[in-house]
Amino acid sequence: MKRFLIIALLVMATLIASYAQAVTVAVFPVEDLSEGRNGVNFTLTDFLQQNLQEKGIEVIPTDRIISFMSRNRIRWLGFLGTSHIYQVRDDLGADFILFGTVSQRQELPLAAFGMVLTLVRASDARTVWTEVGGMSKADISNFLAIDEPESIDDLFPVLAQHLLSSWPDVLEVTGQNPCIVVETSHLSSQHVKPGDEVSCSVKIRPPAGVETITQVLLKVGEDNYLDMVEISPNSYTVMWSAPDAEGFQPVSLVLKCQSGKTFIYFVGNYQIDTHSPKLSLKVAGKQVNNFIAFNDRLPITPIWQDPEPLSHWSLFIQNMGGQVMAGTENKGSLPKRFVWKGQRPDGHKAEDGIYEIVLTVWDRANNSTVSTQTVFLKSNPPVPVINAAVGNDNLIVTMDTEDEIPVDYWSAEILYSDGEVLLQSQGADLPVDILIPFPSPSDSRKLEAIVCMKDVLGNKVQKKIDNLMQLVNIEEEQPEPPKQQEWVPEF
């Protein structure tokens, strides 16, 4: 009787043990980080599979797993998303998934091997067992160096065996209730104006046979519930108009189940923006006669009154006829500074004149603001006007400029034709009269003049007059107005 009882107990224990390990494990190809982000170690994968089979665990062949991975476009090793974990259970019939990652595998300077093993239950995507270990040649020192590892090929079986030694004796195939997986959610747009259309679409994966979803709602704001429409199996969408009130509106997905349970998932916020961006333009030119004038490069700086992110912007420079001289546009934030080199689109210098800079910005809700600034381009040098007249004892040379841009300085040098300097003069104001004493009558040398002018924008000119007296003559020998050549009817 006693013997029978012992045998019965042994049989029961064996049955329980065999039942406990009667599980199917999918050993995914082991990720090998020592080979880079996409490294894979099939030797270790096979080693793990063999070890599990020796424990009496049914293992899914690698080729089926690789086929599953390619079918589902799984590009990464070492982990899976919850949806794919459920799919492994459904497609491959696995109760558990074993993920392995080789954290290090090196021969030099000392052979070292490290790995992470994670066992995930396929029914509820929960981690049920995990082990981490690292081993170096220096970690194993035996008496008289007998059986000491020489390379990583000797190390990894030791380490893998060590990690697998804590493999759970009993593996519960059925875990907690599988959760609902929100595979994707998309809220569009997240920045809108009042009245704009907002939409939200979600794709969910309800767990098989556990919870039945009866209603899919979208909670917008505090108490506004919208029914979502199923556009394809398990894909839902809804559209609505943004309210007038400015601010952020939280959006959550609400799933009501037959069991009475309600699941809420925060999808995001969307912003109702009623204000246009506030900014102005600052250009670094010279203030001349109510215009900002420049001669070469014009730095243009947008100045924010209330900075905010932008969706896109454009900047154009056009002449008074509306012809665009230069322009640029882009998405995202504004550059800190623009520079116009006073050129046309073909690269040639733009003509002197008035131009308008137009900067348009759009915020993320598509509210736009236009900032303009008128500038005056003057890249040509000043045109000196020089006249001479005979005074009592002097020759009077009058200097002026045709431009409206004031001069910064001028200089005049009166000299004889042989280079002897008679007079030098300079100043900042125009017009100006320069008195030159008459040379002695016996002096037959010509009087020359070199005149320099620079306007306030930096445009410079130098003009040489070979014979000053000629200017006097021109004044004196001014031609009379032409006589009338034809008959004009009289009234």
Place this chain on the structure above:
Amino acid sequence: MNFAQFRYFSIFFLIALLLGVSSCTSSRPSLEKKNAYEGQSICSVALLPFINGSRFEQGNLIMQRIFAAELSRIAGIEVASEGDVQNIYQELRIYPNQLPGIEQIRVLGSRLDVQLVISGRITEMEEKMGDNYVNPVLHVTLQVYDAKSGKTMWATYHGREGADYRKVMHFGLVNTVTQLSRIMSDEIIEEWFAEGMKQCGK
């Protein structure tokens, strides 16, 4: 001092030396609390992709996988699938080396049904060559966010090297980055529990 006294003195001296050397290894992680911890027991977390600020290739992935494994193994915390985190990163258009904003953390937390979200940055990871041994070095910074509010709760910095764990001679030395990452992960988790984080179910 006779021979017996000398022998007792020697044994006492040796024990004192061993204790002294072994006590040198106690370097706790530094923890900065930014927001009050509300005291719920933590059963589920999500790890954001760790950022590698070191020159050790894949150092971020090594630490991330090990930290996730240790959270699950020693703390019984359910760590959200890395695949789910990556999917939401793609959906929210967050680059792997970029940290999500507060709202994005809230979306992550809600979708993955976790209580905490943890980000990590490896500031240093290397294997220095010592005298006939390799001395691994690891410095890591972790940020713990409240998944509901998206706010930073704690920030933890921890830096150690394999030689810190030396007991005597070469005993106790940690020779691999993997082993050092595992030990340091355990120390960080223990520190969190010591500082008030409640273990799941307790």
